[in-house]
Amino acid sequence: MSDAPALLRVEGLTKHFPVHGGPLNRRVATVRAVDDVSLAVAAGETLGIVGESGCGKSTTARLLMRLIEPDRGRLLFDGREVGAAGGIDVTTLRRQMQMVFQDSYASLNPRMTILGSIAYAPRMHGLAARAADARAEALLDRVGLEPRQFARRYPHELSGGQRQRVNIARALALQPRLVILDEAVSALDKSVAAQVLNLLADLKQQFNLTYLFISHDLNVVEYISDRVLVMYLGQVVETGPVAAIYGRPRHPYTRALLASKPTLDPDRRTISLPLTGDPPNPIDPPSGCRFRTRCGFADAVCAARTPPLAAPLGHPPDAHLVACHVPAAQQQAIHGH
Amino acid sequence: MAPLQAIGAIGVPPLTSVPASPGYWRGVWRRLLRDPLTIGVTILLVAIILCAIFAPLVATQDPTLGHVLGRLQPIGSAGHWLGTDETGRDMWARLAYGGRLSLLAGIAPVAISLVVGGLLGITAGYLGGLANTLIMRAMDVFYAFPSILLAIAICGMLGSGLSNAILALALVFVPPMTRIAETVTTQCRGLDFVEAARASGTSAAQIIRHHILANVLGPIMVYATSLISLSIILSAGLSFLGLGATPPTPEWGLMLNALRQSIYVQPYVAALPGLLIFITSMCFNLASDGLRGAMDVRLAR
Amino acid sequence: MLVFVIRRLLQAIPILIGVSLVVFALVHLVPGDPIDILLPPDASPAVIAQMKAAFGFDRPLYIQYLLWLGHALSGDFGLSIFTTEPVGPALAAALLNTLQLAVPAAVLGFGFGIALGLISAFHHNRWPDKLAAIATTAGVSMPHYWCAIVVVLLCSVLHDWLPAQGMGDADLPLIDRLRYLVLPVATLAFIPMGVIGRLVRATVLEILGRDFPAALAAKGLTRWPILRHVCRNAAPPVLALMGLQFGYLLGGSILVETVFNWPGSGNLLNLAIFRRDIPVLQATILVLASFFVLLNLLVDIAQAAIDPRLRR
Numbered sequence: 001m002s003d004a005p006a007l008l009r010v011e012g013l014t015k016h017f018p019v020h021g022g023p024l025n026r027r028v029a030t031v032r033a034v035d036d037v038s039l040a041v042a043a044g045e046t047l048g049i050v051g052e053s054g055c056g057k058s059t060t061a062r063l064l065m066r067l068i069e070p071d072r073g074r075l076l077f078d079g080r081e082v083g084a085a086g087g088i089d090v091t092t093l094r095r096q097m098q099m100v101f102q103d104s105y106a107s108l109n110p111r112m113t114i115l116g117s118i119a120y121a122p123r124m125h126g127l128a129a130r131a132a133d134a135r136a137e138a139l140l141d142r143v144g145l146e147p148r149q150f151a152r153r154y155p156h157e158l159s160g161g162q163r164q165r166v167n168i169a170r171a172l173a174l175q176p177r178l179v180i181l182d183e184a185v186s187a188l189d190k191s192v193a194a195q196v197l198n199l200l201a202d203l204k205q206q207f208n209l210t211y212l213f214i215s216h217d218l219n220v221v222e223y224i225s226d227r228v229l230v231m232y233l234g235q236v237v238e239t240g241p242v243a244a245i246y247g248r249p250r251h252p253y254t255r256a257l258l259a260s261k262p263t264l265d266p267d268r269r270t271i272s273l274p275l276t277g278d279p280p281n282p283i284d285p286p287s288g289c290r291f292r293t294r295c296g297f298a299d300a301v302c303a304a305r306t307p308p309l310a311a312p313l314g315h316p317p318d319a320h321l322v323a324c325h326v327p328a329a330q331q332q333a334i335h336g337h
Numbered sequence: 338m339a340p341l342q343a344i345g346a347i348g349v350p351p352l353t354s355v356p357a358s359p360g361y362w363r364g365v366w367r368r369l370l371r372d373p374l375t376i377g378v379t380i381l382l383v384a385i386i387l388c389a390i391f392a393p394l395v396a397t398q399d400p401t402l403g404h405v406l407g408r409l410q411p412i413g414s415a416g417h418w419l420g421t422d423e424t425g426r427d428m429w430a431r432l433a434y435g436g437r438l439s440l441l442a443g444i445a446p447v448a449i450s451l452v453v454g455g456l457l458g459i460t461a462g463y464l465g466g467l468a469n470t471l472i473m474r475a476m477d478v479f480y481a482f483p484s485i486l487l488a489i490a491i492c493g494m495l496g497s498g499l500s501n502a503i504l505a506l507a508l509v510f511v512p513p514m515t516r517i518a519e520t521v522t523t524q525c526r527g528l529d530f531v532e533a534a535r536a537s538g539t540s541a542a543q544i545i546r547h548h549i550l551a552n553v554l555g556p557i558m559v560y561a562t563s564l565i566s567l568s569i570i571l572s573a574g575l576s577f578l579g580l581g582a583t584p585p586t587p588e589w590g591l592m593l594n595a596l597r598q599s600i601y602v603q604p605y606v607a608a609l610p611g612l613l614i615f616i617t618s619m620c621f622n623l624a625s626d627g628l629r630g631a632m633d634v635r636l637a638r
Numbered sequence: 639m640l641v642f643v644i645r646r647l648l649q650a651i652p653i654l655i656g657v658s659l660v661v662f663a664l665v666h667l668v669p670g671d672p673i674d675i676l677l678p679p680d681a682s683p684a685v686i687a688q689m690k691a692a693f694g695f696d697r698p699l700y701i702q703y704l705l706w707l708g709h710a711l712s713g714d715f716g717l718s719i720f721t722t723e724p725v726g727p728a729l730a731a732a733l734l735n736t737l738q739l740a741v742p743a744a745v746l747g748f749g750f751g752i753a754l755g756l757i758s759a760f761h762h763n764r765w766p767d768k769l770a771a772i773a774t775t776a777g778v779s780m781p782h783y784w785c786a787i788v789v790v791l792l793c794s795v796l797h798d799w800l801p802a803q804g805m806g807d808a809d810l811p812l813i814d815r816l817r818y819l820v821l822p823v824a825t826l827a828f829i830p831m832g833v834i835g836r837l838v839r840a841t842v843l844e845i846l847g848r849d850f851p852a853a854l855a856a857k858g859l860t861r862w863p864i865l866r867h868v869c870r871n872a873a874p875p876v877l878a879l880m881g882l883q884f885g886y887l888l889g890g891s892i893l894v895e896t897v898f899n900w901p902g903s904g905n906l907l908n909l910a911i912f913r914r915d916i917p918v919l920q921a922t923i924l925v926l927a928s929f930f931v932l933l934n935l936l937v938d939i940a941q942a943a944i945d946p947r948l949r950r
Binding site: 486577579597 | 652653654656657660661664665775776778779780781783784785787788790791795796885886888889890892893896897907908911912919923926927928930931934
Binding site: 065093094099117154167 | 552
């Protein structure tokens with residue numbers, strides 16, 4: 001990867017949700033959904049974020065879009081801090097950064113035509129109605145839906161894949177530079193998902209986009225990403241180029257995740273369970289390293305100190321970084337590979 | 338990655354020729370037109386409303402002029418096809434003119450509370466948090482009173498008169514209207530497309546206007562129509578107690594009260610005003626049901 | 639569960655305080671002085687001042703409010719301006735009379751309502767449904783004061799079956815006294831029947847549309863056990879509405895009581911309004927509204943007891 005400056009830099013993003021209970025509805029516990037997450041996305045690359053359900057991926061996406069306010073952390077877009085004096089405000093950020101959601105049906109206003117939904121944002125930002133409609137029609141065409149057939153239709157008349165194409169078109173309507181795709185193909189049939197993924201690749205090339213691709217599907221992430229970030233229980237545990245992560249995973253969780261991929265290859269059958277136990281509760285995460293209760297290599301030091309991610313922002317963008325106390329060599333010795 | 342790319346070469350299959358959807362509200366309209374009960378009820382309502390509006394054309398006699406000698410004529414008398422009331426005034430004229438006030442007293446409070454309660458409820462629903470808590474807790478206090486009780490208390494305080502009754506009823510209807518508006522707005526706000534709209538950097542007012550309103554107005558209107566039927570009953574009830582319209586104004590509730598003693602003399606004439614209240618209220622209820630049914634279509638996904 | 643009960647009780651307290659404030663404000667913002675009704679127009683200022691002092695109207699409003707509230711909480715509602723009798727006992731007696739109407743009306747109305755609603759739901763879109771739906775919609779659209787008049791017309795005027803007014807003398811045998819109950823109770827029962835009937839129909843239809851009744855039938859259950867399961871699911875919202883309706887029967891009986899001249903709390907309220915009898919007004923509205931709040935509280939607790947999901 002080149003030395004291009006990061007388009008998006010996130011430092012120490014944190015969000016805790018209070019849990020209320022008791023007779024006076026006081027805060028009784030805290031869900032530590034996202035804890036000190038830092039990452040950088042270079043212009044023109046696709047960063048994949050993987051993890052189990054509940055690891056904080058979607059919350060991170062919403063924090064980035066400022067749909068939820070973070071408790072702590074800085075967000076820098078193109079070098080300028082969001083929300084700080086002299087930086088950019090949230091509205092401007094949202095013109096540069098857009099999001100595609102998982103539920104293609106719920107993402108569209110059932111009472112609005114397809115064209116209306118796509119043209120809505122440009123119109124609200126000042127574009128004349130006719131120009132906005134023209135742009136919307138062009139986008140519809142670009143995502144593979146013929147405008148004459150689809151423009152005046154309503155969401156319920158389209159299939160899942162078609163709706164997701166509409167959502168992509170809508171995300172592109174404001175001509176953003178970065179698009180966050182939150183489980184964008186997870187709800188689609190595999191063949192339809194493949195079409196949409198190829199469309200996304202085409203669009204990225206044509207419009208010079210940068211993608212943040214969030215998914216729990218390891219295969220999809222491997223197919224589309226340049227770099228990958230692995231999250232567990234609200235924290236980043238490993239990050240690096242896709243080949244390194246999938247080929248030489250260094251964090252025990254990543255190894256277990258990759259080992260649990262079902263495969264049709266008879267030579268790579270899963271013999272023993274790679275991961276045991278249920279994911280612990282984000283309300284009361286284990287002390288130190290959060291993965292230690294399910295880790296085969298856990299040591300005393302793992303309970304005492306949270307392993308750092310080895311200063312991710314200081315390293316070159318394609319460095320392979322891992323948050324684990326146990327060195328790779330030791331893991332290899334224990335596990336045999 | 339070859340297999341995926343091969344699949345990707347397949348384009349989007351063309352849509353079989355299905356006519357474009359007419360849109361949600363047109364669909365509602367069409368379903369309404371296919372419902373005979375709702376159509377019948379609506380026609381009846383329109384007839385009643387037209388008679389009330391055009392009372393001078395429909396009823397030729399003066400509703401305030403009465404002959405004491407000709408009082409309490411039965412139905413079918415010469416010149417008074419619905420009889421006369423206790424001071425000899427023509428019943429048909431009084432019912433027609435009375436319709437104006439009774440319908441006004443039924444619709445106006447709902448219209449007022451629709452605007453006020455709708456605004457409060459949508460605001461509370463969209464903003465959430467502290468604003469929501471403040472508004473809804475304030476409404477809760479008024480919810481603690483049975484509607485009639487509150488209406489009577491406010492009316493008793495303001496004094497009699499139809500405009501006071503309308504005001505009192507409007508105040509009584511604001512809390513339930515606010516609650517309905519808040520509930521549906523909160524539901525709508527949690528949906529992904531509203532989040533997507535927020536993510537596109539548009540202002541709250543724009544989002545409410547373009548996304549929330551269209552989705553929320555339906556249930557609110559259904560509730561408002563059913564509220565009209567209650568409003569007609571309550572306003573006539575207030576007049577019945579002497580808290581609404583004052584004599585000699587023709588108004589159905591007031592007429593019902595005035596004719597109470599005459600029940601022993603001309604029972605059928607005495608029951609007429611109430612019959613009209615009942616029919617009008619029932620029509621509004623059935624129309625509201627029909628509207629809800631037409632709107633509640635499980636759209637094909 | 640206990641936590642839920644405590645939380646609901648705590649929530650009810652500010653509402654009750656708010657209610658008392660509203661009642662006080664309503665009554666005291668009445669234009670016109672109640673004293674004027676009692677005294678001749680040429681009464682001297684000294685006499686007026688004396689009367690005001692006797693009723694405590696000369697002190698600042700918030701002091702009046704606190705005094706009134708304090709006394710009310712201990713059961714002392716003051717003296718009626720009109721009858722100079724203590725308000726408390728009169729109100730209690732009137733409430734008892736209203737209860738004699740409200741409870742049978744509730745039982746009658748809810749019973750018929752549930753029956754009609756179930757018939758409607760289980761024979762959806764066939765003729766029993768249509769008939770029952772008409773009956774329940776008529777119930778909801780019924781101006782009960784008119785219904786009262788019609789009912790009196792049919793049963794007292796045209797046929798002299800039942801008495802039209804009042805409660806009957808206290809020394810009459812019970813059977814005869816019950817005859818006075820029939821018409822008012824029947825009239826009052828109409829609206830709850832309609833409201834409950836419509837809700838039961840809608841709720842049961844919605845439950846039947848879910849998957850689990852079919853699953854139960856596939857398991858081999860016959861009709862009655864399935865009905866029990868359906869009813870348990872339908873119970874919470876219906877119970878809530880029944881509580882609400884009972885509250886309306888108690889607090890909203892004024893119109894029917896006026897027609898039948900029944901000496902209940904509604905009638906008392908009616909007279910108090912026209913006589914501008916402030917202590918009676920305040921006491922009656924406060925007690926009725928508080929009843930309503932407590933009733934809602936009980937209903938919420940009952941609902942949470944049945945359906946654990948409601949115990950947020």
